[in-house]
Amino acid sequence: MRSFAYHQPNAIPEAVSLLAEQPESRPLAGGMTLIPTLKQRLAAPAALVDLAGLPDIKGCSNGNAVVTIGAMTTHAEVASSPLVKSQIPALAALASVIGDPAVRDRGTIGGSVANNDPAADYPAGVLGLGATIVTSAREIAAENFFFGLFETALKPNEIITAIRFPVPLSAGYAKFKAPASRYAVVGVFVAKTATGVRVAVTGAGSGVFRVPQMERALAEAFDPTAIAAIKIDAEGLTSDIHADAGYRAHLVTVMAKRAVATALGAA
Numbered sequence: 001m002r003s004f005a006y007h008q009p010n011a012i013p014e015a016v017s018l019l020a021e022q023p024e025s026r027p028l029a030g031g032m033t034l035i036p037t038l039k040q041r042l043a044a045p046a047a048l049v050d051l052a053g054l055p056d057i058k059g060c061s062n063g064n065a066v067v068t069i070g071a072m073t074t075h076a077e078v079a080s081s082p083l084v085k086s087q088i089p090a091l092a093a094l095a096s097v098i099g100d101p102a103v104r105d106r107g108t109i110g111g112s113v114a115n116n117d118p119a120a121d122y123p124a125g126v127l128g129l130g131a132t133i134v135t136s137a138r139e140i141a142a143e144n145f146f147f148g149l150f151e152t153a154l155k156p157n158e159i160i161t162a163i164r165f166p167v168p169l170s171a172g173y174a175k176f177k178a179p180a181s182r183y184a185v186v187g188v189f190v191a192k193t194a195t196g197v198r199v200a201v202t203g204a205g206s207g208v209f210r211v212p213q214m215e216r217a218l219a220e221a222f223d224p225t226a227i228a229a230i231k232i233d234a235e236g237l238t239s240d241i242h243a244d245a246g247y248r249a250h251l252v253t254v255m256a257k258r259a260v261a262t263a264l265g266a267a
Contacts, residue, residue, distance in 0.1 A: 002038075005047035012057070012159065015049050016136050019157040022046045027159055029072060029111030032103055057110070057161045060084055065167045067091075068134075071110025071160040075099070078109060090171035090263065094125045094189065097175065099182050110160040113145075116152050116207065118238070119183035123208035125173065126163060128189030128200035134162040148207040168193045170222075172262030174255040175203070178242050185242045186251035190214075190259040192222055199256060204237050204248045214256055222264070224257040 005022070009015040019025050025047035028034060037043045051057070051072060058070040060081045067087050069078060078084055079096035098104055098112075098121050112122045113133065126133070126142045133140045136159040145153045154160070168191040175187030184203030191198045197218040199211045217226045232252045237245035 002041065002044045004038075004045055006050065007047060008050040008053050010053050010055075012054055012136050012161065015051060015054060015159055016157050018047070018049045019159075023156065025049055027051055027114075029114070030074065030107040032099070032107040032111065033115050033117065034111075051110075051159065062087060062167075067165045067167060068162050069109055069165065070162050071113075072108050073110075075104040075107050075109065075112075076101070079104065087167050088129070088165055088171060090168075090173045090189065090191070090259075091125050091129070091165060093262075094121050094173040097121065097177070097182070109163060113163065114152060114154060114160050116146055116150050117183070118149055118205065118207050119178075119181075119185070119203045121173075121175065121184055121187055121202060124184075124187050124189040124200045124202040125165075126200075127208050127210065128173075128191045128198050129165045129168060129171065130191075130193070130198060131166070132164040133160055134164060135160050146208050151207070166193065170263040172259040172264075174258035174262060176251050176255060186248050186255050188252060188255040188259045190218070190256060190263055192218070192263060197222065199259075201252055201256075204232075204252055206236075206238070211252065211256070218260065222260065224260045227253065227256055227260070 007018050026045040028048045028050045058072040060083045061068050075095045075098045085092040131142045171191040173189045175184040186204045187202045189200045197215045199214045202208045214227045232249040234245040234249040237248045239245045
């Protein structure tokens with residue numbers, strides 16, 4: 001690990017200013033990805049700006065059929081939140097299967113979404129629920145946030161402060177996980193809302209994506225049998241030591257059916 005400056009600001013404007021002063025600096029949330037990257041010398045930022053001391057960007061609240069989760073809320077806190085469990089149980093269930101207990105105790109929702117690992121769980125929940133990412137500068141719809149492999153709409157000096165999740169009529173999440181890392185080989189989040197159905201897939205490609213043909217089928221009949229015959233094109237999907245593209249394509253349908261079954265059970 002190379003040396004770097006360390007800052008722990010007490011306010012969001014201060015954090016943004018520190019990031020702007022040193023273009024090679026990085027914000028630090030839970031550090032579940034960043035710290036191992038530094039240890040392996042795959043990144044060498046000039047400074048780390050620790051967000052742990054920032055006020056008002058942690059915890060869960062609700063209003064107007066929207067659940068707002070502060071960016072520094074840990075996965076364990078999302079998983080155990082009575083509010084999230086009552087309003088969007090699928091999101092609490094998603095948080096409960098991220099990594100292992102140590103990762104859930106330190107990792108944060110904002111850090112995960114900002115990192116946009118192609119096998120992370122939260123992007124499927126964010127896109128599947130049509131959430132809004134609130135930053136230090138603006139609000140970004142989920143549709144416009146995720147660009148691809150570790151890429152997002154965030155600007156260099158921009159910090160996620162919260163994520164707003166519309167409360168669905170019902171929702172479910174299912175994933176086939178890698179046995180060691182517990183990352184999603186394929187994870188599917190399905191949400192039924194007053195305006196339609198959303199199906200978001202993580203782990204299968206270079207980034208989270210929706211499946212319109214499944215959304216149309218489920219809008220007509222919200223039941224696992226409605227999508228049982230839908231086959232996903234393997235073109236462009238990921239092939240690695242865990243699964244090839246063809247198997248991942250098959251898993252999308254399998255996990256989507258399970259997610260719908262879970263949503264029906266929770267409704």
